[in-house]
Amino acid sequence: MARSGTAKRVTRTATVPEKIPIRLTVNGNHMELTVAPWTTLLDALRDHLDLTGTKKGCDHGQCGACTVLVDGRRINSCLTLAVMKQGAEIVTIEGLAQDGELHPLQQAFIDHDAFQCGYCTSGQICSAAGLIAEGKAKTADEIRELMSGNICRCGAYPNIVAAIQQAMERS
Amino acid sequence: MTPFQYARANDVADAIKQIATDPSAKFIAGGTNLIDLIKYDVEGPSRLIDISHLPLRSIEPTSAGGVLIGAMVPNTDLAYHPLIEGRYPLLSRAILSGASQQLRNMASTGGNLLQRTRCFYYYDTATPCNKREPGSGCSAIDGVNRINAILGTSEACIATHPSDMCVALAALEATVHVTGPAGARTIAFADFHRLPGNTPQRDTNLEPDEIITAIELPPKGFSANYSYLKIRDRLSYAFALVSVAAALELDGDTIKEARLALGGVAHKPWRSSAAEAALLGQRADATAFAKAADWLLHGAKGYGHNNFKIGLARRAIIRTLDQAARGTPQSNSDKKIR
Numbered sequence: 374m375a376r377s378g379t380a381k382r383v384t385r386t387a388t389v390p391e392k393i394p395i396r397l398t399v400n401g402n403h404m405e406l407t408v409a410p411w412t413t414l415l416d417a418l419r420d421h422l423d424l425t426g427t428k429k430g431c432d433h434g435q436c437g438a439c440t441v442l443v444d445g446r447r448i449n450s451c452l453t454l455a456v457m458k459q460g461a462e463i464v465t466i467e468g469l470a471q472d473g474e475l476h477p478l479q480q481a482f483i484d485h486d487a488f489q490c491g492y493c494t495s496g497q498i499c500s501a502a503g504l505i506a507e508g509k510a511k512t513a514d515e516i517r518e519l520m521s522g523n524i525c526r527c528g529a530y531p532n533i534v535a536a537i538q539q540a541m542e543r544s
Numbered sequence: 545m546t547p548f549q550y551a552r553a554n555d556v557a558d559a560i561k562q563i564a565t566d567p568s569a570k571f572i573a574g575g576t577n578l579i580d581l582i583k584y585d586v587e588g589p590s591r592l593i594d595i596s597h598l599p600l601r602s603i604e605p606t607s608a609g610g611v612l613i614g615a616m617v618p619n620t621d622l623a624y625h626p627l628i629e630g631r632y633p634l635l636s637r638a639i640l641s642g643a644s645q646q647l648r649n650m651a652s653t654g655g656n657l658l659q660r661t662r663c664f665y666y667y668d669t670a671t672p673c674n675k676r677e678p679g680s681g682c683s684a685i686d687g688v689n690r691i692n693a694i695l696g697t698s699e700a701c702i703a704t705h706p707s708d709m710c711v712a713l714a715a716l717e718a719t720v721h722v723t724g725p726a727g728a729r730t731i732a733f734a735d736f737h738r739l740p741g742n743t744p745q746r747d748t749n750l751e752p753d754e755i756i757t758a759i760e761l762p763p764k765g766f767s768a769n770y771s772y773l774k775i776r777d778r779l780s781y782a783f784a785l786v787s788v789a790a791a792l793e794l795d796g797d798t799i800k801e802a803r804l805a806l807g808g809v810a811h812k813p814w815r816s817s818a819a820e821a822a823l824l825g826q827r828a829d830a831t832a833f834a835k836a837a838d839w840l841l842h843g844a845k846g847y848g849h850n851n852f853k854i855g856l857a858r859r860a861i862i863r864t865l866d867q868a869a870r871g872t873p874q875s876n877s878d879k880k881i882r
C-alpha cells in the first residue's frame with residue numbers, strides 16, 4: 374500500500390516547510406499570494422484574499438458549504454490545497470454578479486426563498502452554477518441527486534430545487 | 545494540519561524518484577481522501593508529491609478491444625465518457641453513486657482505488673486500531689461495528705473498503721497498471737486489494753514506491769444486462785452499507801456468463817467463483833439468484849451491530865441480479881428500488 378497505514382510518524386526536527394508563491398485568477402482578478410503548502414484553497418480565499426462569502430462548514434468534504442468553481446468545475450475548496458491550483462481560474466460567490474446585476478441563480482434563490490440562515494447558500498449557488506454548466510440534470514430527481522453534495526441544515530431543499538429549475542429555464 | 549513540504553512531479557519517472565528518496569512522503573492526486581486524513585492526524589506525511597498534473601488523463605480504446613483509463617482521469621470524466629457510458633455502463637453507474645459531484649470532479653481514478661476505510665475507529669486517533677497503529681488492537685470488533693465487514697475478516701481487523709467504483713471494476717475484471725523503480729507491471733483487479741489477515745495496515749499489493757498509471761478494462765462490458773444497487777443510510781452522498789454489481793450475459797433466459805461483486809461487506813470488493821459458476825446454464829430466475837446469493841455470502845459473519853448486513857446483502861444480491869436480467873438497471877436519481 375502506498376505509504377498508507379504507516380502509523381509511525383517521522384519526528385521532524387528543525388526545517389519548517391517554506392511558503393510557496395502562487396498565482397490565481399479569482400473572479401477575473403489576477404492574484405499573487407504566498408501560502409504554506411498545507412493552506413487549503415478555502416483558507417486562501419477567506420484568510421488571504423478576504424473573500425469570506427465561501428463558507429467553512431465541516432472542513433472535511435461532507436457539507437458543500439465551501440463549493441467554488443475551479444476552471445469551470447465545482448469542487449470542495451476545503452479538500453483542495455491552494456498550491457496545487459497554481460494558475461487556475463477560480464470563481465466564488467463574490468464573482469457571480471455581473472455589472473451590478475445578480476446572477477440568475479442568485480435572483481432565483483431570492484424569488485423562491487431558497488434559504489433560511491444562509492450559511493449553505495453560497496455553496497449551493499456555486500454548486501448549482503456547476504450543475505447547470507455540466508448539463509446532466511433535467512428533472513427534479515436529477516437535480517436533487519446531483520445537488521446532494523450540498524447539505525442545508527435548515528432544510529430549504531424544496532425551494533432550492535425550485536430556484537435551480539427557474540434558473541435552468543432562463544439559461 | 546501538520547506541516548509538510550510540497551513538490552510537484554514532472555513526469556512518472558520523477559514521481560518514482562521523489563518517493564524513493566523520502567519514505568515518509570506521499571503522492572497526492574485529487575486529495576479528497578489524503579487531505580481529510582491529514583486533517584484528522586491519521587496521516588502525517590513529511591512531504592506531498594503532487595502527481596495531479598501528470599499527463600495520465602486520457603481514456604483510449606486498446607488494440608485488444610478494451611479501454612485504457614489514465615490514473616489522473618477525474619471520476620466524473622470517466623463516468624460520463626461516451627466509451628464508458630456506452631460500453632461499460634455498470635462502471636458509470638457505480639461511480640455516480642459514490643460521494644458527490646464536487647468530490648467526483650476532484651477524485652482521480654488511481655486515488656479511488658487507494659482510499660482508506662471509513663471505519664470510525666480508524667479515524668479516531670484516541671482509540672486503538674491495528675490498521676492505523678499495527679499491534680494496538682481493533683476497537684471495532686467489540687465496538688460500534690454497524691458499518692464494518694461480514695466477509696473475509698480477521699481477528700486483527702474487520703474494516704471494509706469503501707469504494708463504489710472498485711466494486712464495478714472487480715466485476716468487470718479490470719487490470720491495474722503500475723510503475724516502480726523496477727519498471728512497469730500489471731496487477732489483476734482481484735489481486736490488487738488484500739484481506740486484512742495479520743497485516744491490516746496494508747490495504748493493497750501496490751508497493752510503497754510504485755505509482756498507478758492506468759486502469760485497463762477488458763473488451764467485455766455487459767452493457768445489456770447489468771445493475772449497480774447501493775444501499776445506504778441516506779439516499780445519496782453516503783457510503784454503502786451494502787452494494788452489489790451484477791453483470792450477466794444471457795441467451796434467451798439462460799445465463800451464459802455472470803459476474804457478481806459486493807461492496808461495503810469486506811476489505812476488498814467481494815467475489816466468489818462458486819456463486820458465479822452456480823448461475824451458469826441456469827434460467828435467470830429467483831431460484832438461481834437465491835442460490836448465487838447463498839454462495840456469495842458463504843461464511844458471512846456478523847459482529848453485533850452489523851448482523852443485519854447478511855440478510856440485507858442476500859436480498860440486495862437477488863434484486864440486483866433480477867434488475868440485470870430484466871435489463872432495467874437501478875437508476876441513480878429515481879431512488880425507488882424496482
Ligand SMILES: Cc1cc2nc3c(=O)[nH]c(=O)nc-3n(C[C@H](O)[C@H](O)[C@H](O)COP(=O)(O)OP(=O)(O)OC[C@H]3O[C@@H](n4cnc5c(N)ncnc54)[C@H](O)[C@@H]3O)c2cc1C
Pocket residue numbers: 375376377433434435570571572573574575576577578579580595615641642643644647650651652653654655656657658659706707708709754755756757781782783784
Ligand atoms: C464526504 C465524502 C464522501 C465520499 N463518498 C464516497 C462514496 O460514497 N463512494 C466512494 O467510492 N467514495 C467516496 N468518497 C471517497 C472518494 O471517492 C475518494 O476520496 C477518492 O476517490 C480518492 O481519490 P483522490 O484522487 O482524491 O485521492 P487522494 O486523496 O489524492 O489519494 C488517496 C491515496 O492514494 C494515493 N494515490 C493517489 N493516486 C495515486 C497513484 N496514481 N498512484 C499511487 N498512489 C496514489 C495517495 O498517496 C493517497 O494515499 C467520499 C469522500 C468524501 C470526502
Ligand code: SF4
Pocket residue numbers: 661663664665666672673674675676681682683684685692700701702703744
Ligand atoms: S476494523 Fe480495522 S480499521 Fe477498524 S478499528 Fe479494527 S483494525 Fe482499525
Ligand code: FES
Pocket residue numbers: 428429430431432433434435436437438439440449450451452
Ligand atoms: S466545508 Fe468543505 S465540504 Fe464542508
Ligand code: FES
Pocket residue numbers: 487488489490491492493494524525526527528529
Ligand atoms: S439555509 Fe441554513 S443551512 Fe441552508
